[in-house]
Amino acid sequence: MFKNCLENVRNTVPLVHCITNYVTVNDVANVLLACGGSPIMSDEPEDVTDITSICGGLDINIGTLNKRTIEAMKIAGKQANSLGHPVLLDPVGAGASALRTNTSNDLIRDVKFACIRGNISEIKTVANGSGTTRGVDADVADTVTEDTLDKAVQFVKTLAERLDTIIAVTGAIDLVADKDKCYVIRNGRPEMGKITGTGCQLSAIMTAYLVANPDNRLEAAAAAVALMGAAGEIAYGQLTETEGNATYRNRIIDTIYRMDGETLEKSAKVEIC
């Protein structure tokens, strides 16, 4: 049950090492605190081995990668693997540049990921090892819709099996799958796309959920996705007519801070395929 997943995070306060982009890093830290986790950011190769060792999990987000941080991602990923910590990959912009695509490929080759989360264009790039996307947003042609849902579910399950990981594709409809089972989640609001970094925030929350629910990782990943979407809906309902994307951002984090297990359970729109 999603309720238990949420409560396990609040009860254990998982410490999450984030190597994440500097655009959305503040929101990532605050949303980790809001959901019941604790963040620590470090991206210097000489620092990350120690830092990831005192944490419970690692969130790697390639949004503003550079050569130094790519090296740090690899070192930290291997160390987290050796300690059995769950590692999540958010391949921001994979398909938009050769460096991002190659870095994503290299990381997947060298590090064992518990979960890979991205928009559909990024996850297709992960699947193909190459791709083209328009910036950091999903290509319209790739969008998961009710019409393409069956095919998309099959795609994520197959990829999850091939990479032996959890694959999460987020968009209007969210998919969270391992090889056998796919959670289809219909929470969220299109206006969340007008806030920078809701995806980055989600990746960090998912990492905390994976750490706090070691025996139940697929469900925990799905619970985190439903949490973000449900918070987006609740917060949207509180916006006044003069408020826009900046306040919406704050209200989503506030809503996650206030969320309890019952509300999450009641709000989640989930189907299992």
Place this chain on the structure above:
Amino acid sequence: MFKNCLENVRNTVPLVHCITNYVTVNDVANVLLACGGSPIMSDEPEDVTDITSICGGLDINIGTLNKRTIEAMKIAGKQANSLGHPVLLDPVGAGASALRTNTSNDLIRDVKFACIRGNISEIKTVANGSGTTRGVDADVADTVTEDTLDKAVQFVKTLAERLDTIIAVTGAIDLVADKDKCYVIRNGRPEMGKITGTGCQLSAIMTAYLVANPDNRLEAAAAAVALMGAAGEIAYGQLTETEGNATYRNRIIDTIYRMDGETLEKSAKVEIC
């Protein structure tokens, strides 16, 4: 008309590559989304050629420059030039350090800018190739006032002609000029100076406006300046007596998110010299 400039941004969703400082980058990304554009940040020399190629314009802000990002600015600037994308320079702190002054000079020599925007101290440094300023704020002695306006208008027109670009000087009175024409804009509030990064935000918005209005760049640049100032006025009117600069920041971005062409047209206080 400013209305058309705004609507062209909303209708075409220009993708803007930002190499910008890490202090205000989150607000820059959110304000780009608020105004109808789409941001992508990348500052690794090996990444920027690909990234700028999929964008419509490039915003270079030297606020927290380092050797790696300076190299990225040059590579991205040249690539954007070769593709005919508009490039904007925000020479944050030019005059405050030799590195910033020299980087600004080097960029202007190597990259063709569609627009250069700064406070009066920074733009004087651009004009002279050297200068001294107190930090990142304009020197009081340099401020554009009603008394010095005629001289300031002549200064920006002359500089615009010499550098073959649009020059925007923002402060209590804003000037946006090419060699023939100067928009004098009297929107805005002094309290905007108590928010970090309203200038950085404006530079990003201006880049989006330049991309979306290729046949009308001077007017588009002026429209963006009026938009920021008008949003500052409207948002200020909404502040309660317990609110300060943090909430004011959010309210300005919210106001830009809600702004329509008619409101902008009606709010703009513009004179052409």
Place this chain on the structure above:
Amino acid sequence: MFKNCLENVRNTVPLVHCITNYVTVNDVANVLLACGGSPIMSDEPEDVTDITSICGGLDINIGTLNKRTIEAMKIAGKQANSLGHPVLLDPVGAGASALRTNTSNDLIRDVKFACIRGNISEIKTVANGSGTTRGVDADVADTVTEDTLDKAVQFVKTLAERLDTIIAVTGAIDLVADKDKCYVIRNGRPEMGKITGTGCQLSAIMTAYLVANPDNRLEAAAAAVALMGAAGEIAYGQLTETEGNATYRNRIIDTIYRMDGETLEKSAKVEIC
């Protein structure tokens, strides 16, 4: 009097050079503006000598250190020393990694600090030259409580004497001491720990207070600590039942923006030991 310390900041607008982590840097800049100072961020070794020279003080925060910024910290610290500017150290995560502990030790050896501020685990690491902490938060076993207060006061006074600096330990009870005198401050709310970077913000404010009160540095440092705590209490009282840590963050900065000397004086819960 704390009132005078606050007013000296508002009247002189101290310019503070910050080499600080990219997680909380935006809040650091806005809170410096809110308290009456002015921020400038620069962390490139070739830039920091010029930048720190035009400022009144330097805030060094090692939260997301890397080799480049460590070099910049050392260069800037020595330059600020040579100009007689107060320099503050915030040893974020000292004890959590060898690099952070060593960097903290190296900085204390090479740079003369006017103040060192951290949580109790970080300050114990500073005292011992080594340590272990759980991430960036204080270890529970180390917490300063009413039971351990006398011992803790003696510890900070002794350390202040040995390092010839002001030592500030912040937590549920805050201590600000030189060798002779310790301010014990009981302002603040536990919920401030659910906002990322309230400590980073405080370090920047303290630096501004040190700059603006050269003849009264210990009291100024204590005034800044009381300001942050009092703002946390006032802002907490304004939270509605749907608001959480994101809005709380904004409200604290807003409250600092609105704070006057009388309110600070009246709100401060201070005892001198």
